[in-house]
Amino acid sequence: MTRYEDLPYRTCVGMMLINAEGLVFIGRRSGGIEHVDDTHVWQMPQGGVDPGEDTWTAAKRELYEETSVRSVEKIAEISEWLIYDIPRTVAGRAWKGRYRGQRQKWYAVRFTGQDNEIDVASPGGGHKAEFTSWRWEPMQNLPDLIVPFKRPVYERVVKEFASLAVPLRKPVIGG
Template sequence: MARYEDLPYRTCVGMMLINPQGLVFIGRRAGGIEHVDDMHVWQMPQGGVDPGEDTWEAAKRELYEETSVQSVEKLGEVPDWLIYDIPRTVAGRAWKGRYRGQRQKWFAVRFTGDDKEINVTHPPGGHKAEFINWRWEPMKNLPELIVPFKRPVYERVVKEFAGLADG
């Protein structure tokens, strides 16, 4: 087994879905070995980029697979790749021990549909549900709701997209 320090980062995308009122979609995770308590189980949609896949296309795909949402307008993206390490205590069990964390490209989109479009418990295409519930949340609250090791990434995403929450 490779040493933790030698493991690569998994290439991923994240989506901040903002409604017309300037609130952000967050989903309550269905589970995961990284969860430390019941408060820090919320996150924005995110997921892996397939080999050769464009990051914007991957972000739209992941959003659809996790939320059923397709009614969006692109608002922006974080220019840098944001990186986080998963705790060493779970590194061997997450992603079959192949990665030490994630390298993420983040996008912000305006939700132009109706809340009835959102379906996290029965995602399209037979995908496994990532979330068991969802809600709209003020953007400033997001870093406090995520597992602590992802907090710096969420703080940066909130800082980058803060001006987009004006509705």
């Protein structure tokens, strides 16, 4: 068996989906051995990059496979890869013991569709649902909702994309 220190990182992408109100999509994970409680089960869409696949192409594919969303425009990306290690206690069980964590390329995208486009129960391409529910959340709240070992990555993503969490349209006042 390969030592934990010698395991590679899984190449992945992450997507921060921002709506017109400046809020961010988060999904409640349907499961996972890394989840420790009911508070830290939320995350943004993310997933693996196929061999030879461009990271932007992978990001759009993963977003569709997890949320059914296609109505997006790219507004930013983090130039370097962000890395996290999974706890040693779950490393042998996650991803069949092949990886010690992930190296992720992160993108921020503006959601240009309507909320009814989002379907986490029957996501695009016939993929198995990874989320049981979803909601829009203020960006600054995200690090407190993710499993603790991913928190430094989420803090960095929030810092990099903080200026993008602004409403595109003014709220209607009165009635």
